[in-house]
Amino acid sequence: MNSERIRSNPKNLNLEDIARKAGVSRSTVSRVINNEPYVSQRTREKVMAVVQQENYAPNPAARTLVTRRTRVIGVVIPTSIQLVFEDSAYFPALLQGVVDVTNxxxxxxxxxxxNSEADEQTLYNRILQQNRLMDGLILASIRTDDALIAHLMRMKVPFVTVERPTTYHSEISYVTVDNVEAAENAVKHFIDIGRRRIATITGALNNPDGQDRLLGYRLALEKAGMPVDEALIADGQFRYQTGYEMTKGQLLPLNPDAIFAASDVMAHGAIQAIHEAGLRVPEDIAVIGFDDLPTAMQSKPTLSTVHLPVHERGFVAASILLDLIEGKTQETRQVILPTELVIRESCGTHLRPVSK
Amino acid sequence: MNSERIRSNPKNLNLEDIARKAGVSRSTVSRVINNEPYVSQRTREKVMAVVQQENYAPNPAARTLVTRRTRVIGVVIPTSIQLVFEDSAYFPALLQGVVDVTNxxxxxxxxxxxNSEADEQTLYNRILQQNRLMDGLILASIRTDDALIAHLMRMKVPFVTVERPTTYHSEISYVTVDNVEAAENAVKHFIDIGRRRIATITGALNNPDGQDRLLGYRLALEKAGMPVDEALIADGQFRYQTGYEMTKGQLLPLNPDAIFAASDVMAHGAIQAIHEAGLRVPEDIAVIGFDDLPTAMQSKPTLSTVHLPVHERGFVAASILLDLIEGKTQETRQVILPTELVIRESCGTHLRPVSK
DNA sequence: CATCAGCGTGAGAGCGCTCCCAGATTCAGG
DNA sequence: CCTGAATCTGGGAGCGCTCTCACGCTGATG
Known part of the structure; x- marks a missing residue:
């Protein structure tokens, strides 16, 4: 046990008590606590000694009441359990990035x-009601045309979104990645290694990420002068099950030689369907996913995929938010983080080398 | 947009303002807001009308200052990033269980x-300093002999742990699962279907979960009158990489016909090593994991494993904590949730039926 | 020696709420 | 009609802090 290293304040003393014990006024103790100037070195040490000895910590509620600052930020994740559960690495990584900064x-x-989409409105109401609990918010997976955002702007609550905004482009701060370019690079890689019937399984298309990844797919084919066959575009909603079903029912009958999936879990579903059909990955059909979840390295074959800087996304978003809160920045900031195509076994690069 | 359904308080009115607009006193508004008796129906409606119209919400800091309640609970996860990242489904599921209750x-x-084990002490200090921010705490993966717990008890902060306590058995509230029995059942299943050289890959053995699962392995063998061969026990630290390496380096040369892994990710690592050695799962070596992560259903072969009620664990812990905070319960509570052996392809049950 | 800027300290007000107490009103029962 | 209990309402104190202001002191300057 290392009790002596931990501070706590069991007696719940207040500023007045500390002042009395140190033989000074409440104001002076306040100045010392907040590291303000105009306190003599002698007094400062005297007060600090008492503070240490009594394990005094100021009451956050009393402080907040007058400063109107809480030193608390909120992270809003309205997503229902299903999505979170399958793509379970995304939010922990994002949160880890956030707490790296807040810590x-x-x-x-x-x-x-x-906990469910039905309760989304209830959650938003609670957040708005309790907004004085927080100095600012990080919004994950929230549509920028959502009423929540309009309210936050009106109430002048600082916030940063980690989603490509669909409106307010320069009025709100956000941190995102270039999904279009990332998808384009993935499909271009298929073309470079000689694949010709390239299919895609899209994410949810009411979602900017889903839209942009499909756009990147189209652009890559167009730039290569290849036709876009709408039949080779399957709607997968980001989910394992739909990735599996769409591959089995829609894509395999069309004999594709490559599949670009807009999420890793859909890519794993696709591979499962391909294997069940007696075909090989990547020999018969090459596969590239999107997200670079830990499972990408653990599957057989290992999954080629687009690496997303999720941790960094949370980190940058939190940094911007705190700068906004502390007045270090006045203007909104828009950040687009780079992605990286990670080549593993499933895309078949080792079979047919890039033709330059 | 559904702005009209969302409430907010942009003008930051206070009780006094509402009282004036409603033509009553501050006290009366307070009674209405808090749903207290001794307010006439007419007055109540008059006040509520103004509250609705002005979108008034009481200032939480002011409220906390006098009630000493925050309506906020804390969840403490000291774990460093590595473990969280691999076993990434555990904490989201646990948190989801908690927020189901708090919502x-x-x-x-x-x-x-x-964010790192090195900063654990710093984190604990911050929690204790800021303890007045919360009404109580849920502690995940914290050793019960940790100084943090001693301090919380001394400061009379209500808390519930989601780990088997190593001390204070009846003095603290916890929610856990019977790891010993769960592991015993898994190994017993191997024995029942005729496996004889049963190996195990253990979790981190400084962790109660890791210890108990190993104990269950030993008990199952002993009860069946089978010898425990220490060479067939490999230290896997819960991780994919070590699961893979221990299987390849230590276990495979000993020709086991079954492997019980104390986590799913280690089981996947083991299967990978088995496949690379040109052996089949479950024909040559049967495998059972522990956790029942979403990936268990997605691997090939699908993974037999012990299902843990992680969501329920968070749910029950939060329920107990709130009961404790609200005084609905005075005494501590100890809950042991049931586990379930989930039979899928990797344990080979379909090959050699249970011999009764 | 008077003046004044700058440092160091303390007193008082007030943030927005709850809680206690006192007073007003209503109403049943003798 | 009076009494006392129950119901309703308002005023005042106070939670623990920060922030503004005033005041005393020191020492440099003209």
Whole structure:
């Protein structure tokens, strides 16, 4: 046990008590606590000694009441359990990026996580009602035309989204990745290694990420002068099950030689369907996913995929938010982080080398 | 947009303002807001009308200052990033269970998540300093002999742990599963279907979960009158990579016909090593994992494993904590949730039916 | 020696709420 | 009609802090 290294304040003393014990006024203790100037070195040390000895910590509620600052930020994840559960690495990584910042800059992180889409409205109401609990918000997977965002802007609550905004482009701060370019690079890689019947399984198309990844697929084919066959585009909704079903029912009968899936879990579903049909990956059909989840390295064959800087996304979003809150930045900021195509076994690069 | 359904309080009115507009006193508005008796129906409606119209929400800091309640609970996850990242489904599921409760009972959830083991002490200090921010805590993966727990008890902060405690058995509340029995059942199943050289890959043995699962393995063999060969026990630390390496380097040369892994990710690592050695799962070596992650259903062969009620664990822990906070329960509570052996392809049950 | 800027300290007000107490009103029962 | 209990309402204190202001002190400057 290392009790002596931990501070706590069992007696719940207040500023007044500390002042009395140190023989100074409440104001002076406040100045010392907040590291303000105009306190003599002698007094400062005297007060600090008492503070240490009594394990005094100021009451956050009293502080907030007058400063109107809480040193707490909120992270809003309205997503229902299904998506979170399958793509379970995304939110932990994002949150880890956020807490990396809040831990070092001494903020606390309040988690607003929905349990079902039906309750989304209830969650938003609670967040708005309790907005004085937080100095600012990070919004994950929230449509920018959502009423929540309009309210936050009106109430002047600082916030940063980690989604490509569909409106307010320069009025709100966001951190995202170039999904179009990332998808384009993946499909271009298929073309470069000689694949010709390239199919895609899209994500949910009401989602900017889903839309952009499909756009990248189209652009890559067009730029290569190849026709876009709409039949080779299957709607997969980001999910394992639909990835499997769409491959089995829609794509395999059309004999594709490559599949670009807009998420890793759909890619794994596709591979499962391909194997069940007695075909090989990547020899018969090459596959590239999107996300680079830990499972990409663990599957057989290992999955080629687009690596997303998820941790960095949370990190940058939190950094921007705190700068906004602390007034270090006045203007909104828009950040687009780079992605990387990670080549593993499933895309068949080792079979037919890039033709330059 | 559905702005009209969302409430917000842009003008930041206070009780006094509402009272003036409603033509009553501050006290009366307070009674209405808090749904207290001794307010006439007429007055109540008059006040509610103004509250609705102005989208008034009470200031939580002011409220907390006098009630000493925050309606916020904290969830502490000191675990470093590596473990979280591989076994990434565990904490989201646990958190989801917690927020299911906090959402319906109108509490907010503060996330204390460490970024490295080195900073664990710093994190604990921050939690203790800021303890007045929360009404209680849920502690995940924290050793019960940790100094943090001693401090919380001394400060009379209500808390519930989701780990088998190593001390204070009846003094603290916890929610856990019977790891010993679960592991015993898994190994017993191997024995029942005729496997005789049963190996195990253990979790981290400084962890109660890891210890108990190994104990269950030993008990199953002993009860069946089979010898425990220490060479067939490999230390896997819960991780994919070590699961793979231990199987390849230590276990395969000993020709086991079954492997019980103390986590799914290790089981997947083991299967990978078995396949690379040109052997088949489950024909040559049967495998059972532990956790029942979503990936268990997606691998090939699908993974037999012990299903853990992780969501329920968070749910029950949060329920107990809120009961404790609200005084609905005085005493601590200890809950052991049931596990379930989920039979899929990797354990070979379909090959050699249970011999009764 | 008077003046004044700058440092160091303390007193008082007030953030927005809850809670206690006192007073007003209503109404049943003798 | 009076009494006392129950119901309703308002005023005041106070939770623990920050922030503004005023005041005393020091030492440099003209």
């Amino acid at each position: 070092t800059r001494d903020y606390a992180t309040l988690l607003w996580w929905g | 319906t009972r109108d509490y907010a959830t503060l996330l204390w998540w460490g």
